[in-house]
Amino acid sequence: MVKKRVPDWLNSSLWSSTPPPDEDRFNRYSSKPTTTTTTDDDDDVVSTTTTSTAGASASDPPRLNPPVPVPPPSLPPLRREISDDSRFSEDVVNGGPSAEDISRQAQLLSELSKKVINMRELRRIASQGIPDGAGIRSTVWKLLLNYLPPDRSLWSTELAKKRSQYKHFKDDLLMNPSDITRRLEKSSSHDNDESSYESRCLLSRSQITHGEHPLSLGKTSIWNQFFQEALRSILMVFAKLNPGIRYVQGMNELLAPLYYVLKNDPDEENVACAEADTFFCFVELLSGLRDNFCQQLDNSVVGIRSTITRLSQLLKEHDEELWRHLEITTKVNPQFYAFRWITLLLTQEFNFADSLHIWDTLLSDPEGPQETLLRVCCAMLILIRRRLLAGDFTSNLKLLQNYPPTNISHLLYVANKLRTQPSA
Numbered sequence: 001m002v003k004k005r006v007p008d009w010l011n012s013s014l015w016s017s018t019p020p021p022d023e024d025r026f027n028r029y030s031s032k033p034t035t036t037t038t039t040d041d042d043d044d045v046v047s048t049t050t051t052s053t054a055g056a057s058a059s060d061p062p063r064l065n066p067p068v069p070v071p072p073p074s075l076p077p078l079r080r081e082i083s084d085d086s087r088f089s090e091d092v093v094n095g096g097p098s099a100e101d102i103s104r105q106a107q108l109l110s111e112l113s114k115k116v117i118n119m120r121e122l123r124r125i126a127s128q129g130i131p132d133g134a135g136i137r138s139t140v141w142k143l144l145l146n147y148l149p150p151d152r153s154l155w156s157t158e159l160a161k162k163r164s165q166y167k168h169f170k171d172d173l174l175m176n177p178s179d180i181t182r183r184l185e186k187s188s189s190h191d192n193d194e195s196s197y198e199s200r201c202l203l204s205r206s207q208i209t210h211g212e213h214p215l216s217l218g219k220t221s222i223w224n225q226f227f228q229e230a231l232r233s234i235l236m237v238f239a240k241l242n243p244g245i246r247y248v249q250g251m252n253e254l255l256a257p258l259y260y261v262l263k264n265d266p267d268e269e270n271v272a273c274a275e276a277d278t279f280f281c282f283v284e285l286l287s288g289l290r291d292n293f294c295q296q297l298d299n300s301v302v303g304i305r306s307t308i309t310r311l312s313q314l315l316k317e318h319d320e321e322l323w324r325h326l327e328i329t330t331k332v333n334p335q336f337y338a339f340r341w342i343t344l345l346l347t348q349e350f351n352f353a354d355s356l357h358i359w360d361t362l363l364s365d366p367e368g369p370q371e372t373l374l375r376v377c378c379a380m381l382i383l384i385r386r387r388l389l390a391g392d393f394t395s396n397l398k399l400l401q402n403y404p405p406t407n408i409s410h411l412l413y414v415a416n417k418l419r420t421q422p423s424a
Contacts, residue, residue, distance in 0.1 A: 101131040108136050117143065117150040120366075127364035129357045129409070137356070138265040141258070144363040145284040147277065159273070166237075166276035173240045174233065230275040231255055234282060248293040253344045255282050257352075257359060288368035292343050307370070308338045314378045318418055322385045330393045337400035341377050345369065349380075349403045357408050361415075372415070379415040380406075 097105070107125050111117055122143060130137040142148040147162070148155055234255060239246040258281050263274040270277065286293075292304045312334050316323040326332045340348060345362060347355050358376065362369035381388065383406060388396050 105131040115152055119150055123364040127361050130360045135266040138262050141261055145281045147281050162280050163273050163276040166279050169237050173237055234279045245294055250343050253347045258282055307342055308334050311338050311374050311377050314374055315381055319382055325389050330396055332396050336397055354408045361412050375415040375418045378418055379411055
C-alpha cells in the first residue's frame with residue numbers, strides 16, 4: 001500500500017510552538033491549572049503559504065462557507081500562559097492594541113452602527129478575532145448567537161421581552177425557601193397561638209438548626225442552593241426546562257465565557273441583565289451542541305463518539321502518516337483527548353484570553369461551531385506532528401492532554417487551510 005504524501009505546506013520551519021507544561025491534567029473536566037511556558041526549538045511547524053478560496057468539493061451539497069480568516073501578516077510572540085489568579089484577564093500580551101486590532105475594532109464599530117447590520121460582513125470581521133474594549137465582543141456575540149436581530153430598531157423590544165421571560169422562568173422554577181414558608185402560612189388558619197404557629201411554620205425560629213441558617217454554606221442547608229451565583233441559576237433553569245438533558249458536567253465550562261463577556265459590557269443596563277442575556281445565549285449555543293451532552297445519543301450518528309470519529313477521519317485525510325502513528329502504532333484512542341476538546345470547545349486547552357479568540361471564530365461560522373471546531377482540533381494535532389511522530393503512547397497522551405501554548409492566530413489560519421486545502 002502506498003502511503004499518501006504529506007503536503008509540503010505541513011513541513012515548513014516558519015512556525016513553532018512550545019513544549020507542554022509539566023503539570024498533569026488527565027481528568028476530563030479538571031479546572032485549568034497554572035502552567036509554565038518554556039521554549040523548544042524542535043516543535044512542529046507549519047508554513048503559511050497562500051490560502052485557497054475554493055469552497056467545498058463538487059460532491060458536497062451547496063452550503064454557506066464560514067468566513068475566511070486573514071493570514072497573520074507576521075509572527076507575533078507566543079502568548080504566555082496566565083496564572084489562575086489572572087485567568088479572566090484579557091490583557092495577556094504586553095503593550096497596547098496592534099494596528100490590526102485598532103483597524104478591526106473600527107470596522108466592527110462601523111458595522112454595529114448601521115440600522116440593519118450586515119451579518120455576513122460582521123461574521124467575516126469577527127472571525128479574525130474581536131478586539132477587547134468598548135464592549136464590542138459582548139454585542140457581537142449576541143448577534144452571532146442570534147440573540148439580537150440584525151435590525152437595531154428591534155433590539156430594545158427583544159431584550160425587554162427576553163429578560164422578562166427569564167424572570168418568569170426563575171419565578172416559576174426556582175422557589176426560595178422563605179416563599180415556601182409564606183405560602184404555608186397563608187394556607188394555614190390565622191391562629192395567634194405561638195405554639196400552634198411554630199408547629200405549622202416550616203422554619204420556625206426554635207427549629208432552625210445551624211445547618212439550616214440562611215447564612216450557612218453547609219451542603220445540607222436548604223438555603224445554600226438559593227445563595228448562589230448567576231451561573232448556577234442559569235444552569236438550574238436550563239436543567240428544569242430541558243429534562244431530557246438536564247445538567248451535564250462540562251456545561252459550566254461553556255457558560256462561563258459567555259457570562260464573563262456579557263458581564264463586562266460597558267452599558268450598565270446590560271450588566272444588570274447579564275444573567276438573563278447569558279441564559280438565552282447559552283441556549284442558542286447548546287442548540288447546536290446538545291447531542292454531545294446527551295448520553296443516550298453517545299453511540300448514534302449524531303453523538304459524541306461519531307463526532308470524534310469525524311475528527312479522526314479529518315486527520316487521516318490531511319495527514320495519514322500522523323493518523324497512522326497515533327491510532328495504529330501508538331494506539332492513542334482519540335477519545336482520550338478529543339472528548340474534552342470537543343465537548344468543552346477548547347476552554348480547557350488554552351488560557352482564557354486565547355479561548356475567547358477561538359470562540360470568536362467558532363461563533364462566526366454561519367453553520368454553527370461544530371465543523372470549525374473539528375478543523376481547529378485537527379490543526380492542533382498537525383501543529384505538533386513532529387513531536388507526536390517521535391513519541392510513544394505515554395508521551396503522546398500526556399502531550400495531547402496538556403496541549404502546549406501556541407500562536408492562536410496561526411492555529412486558526414491552519415484550521416481554515418484545512419477547509420480550503422485539498423486532502424493529501
